[in-house]
Amino acid sequence: MARLLVRPGIDPDEPDVPVVALLVDPDGPPAERAVARLGTHCYEGDGVLHLVRTDGWAERALAGDRLLVEVAVYPAPLDRAGVDLAAFTGRSSVDPEAVLVLRAGAAVEPELYARAAPATVVFTAGPDETLDDLLAGGEAWPMVLAPPPEH
Structure with missing residues (x-):
């Protein structure tokens, strides 16, 4: 199951700004494997991988102290x-052409989330790796998912 965290200290350029982070296992369930594979279709920049918003994005919703993040991707990049694609039947509420690939939820501090950066980052990590392990290693290139496009 993908792990969802909100915490500062992830973006070295803005260490005090909280970031919404997903940790996905490249050998885990189909949803996590699919998101991990998207990294091969990103462009590199400043130590991160960017998924172009025309390919996919992260939808976020906070209800009380429960944050839900859904990764939506168009069929072509997934293909x-x-x-x-048959493994994923959900569709984005922003654009029904986009497939909901991954859904993750966690209890968060609403005040912390209110200060979070608009993008969501995805780290590829095995089940025994923590976010602190990845950040300490300094070699993790997270994938950055923009917020949904506006229609």
Whole structure:
């Protein structure tokens, strides 16, 4: 199951700004494997991988202290990544053409989340790796998912 965290100290350029982070296992369930594979279709920049918003994004919703993050991706990038689209039947509420690939939720501090950066970052990590492990290693290139496009 993907792990969802909100915490500062992830973005070295803005260490005090909280960031919404997902940790996905590249050998885990189909949803996590699909998101991990998207990294091959990103462009590199400043130590991160950017998924172009025309390919996919992260939708976030806070209800009380419960944060829900959904990763939505259009079929073409998923197909290029070798993802079996039949495994994903959900659709984005922003654009029904986009497939909901991954859904993760967690209890968060609403005040912390209110200060969070608009983008969501995705780290590829095995089940025994923590976010602190990844950040300490300094070699993790997270994938940055923009907020949804506005229609």
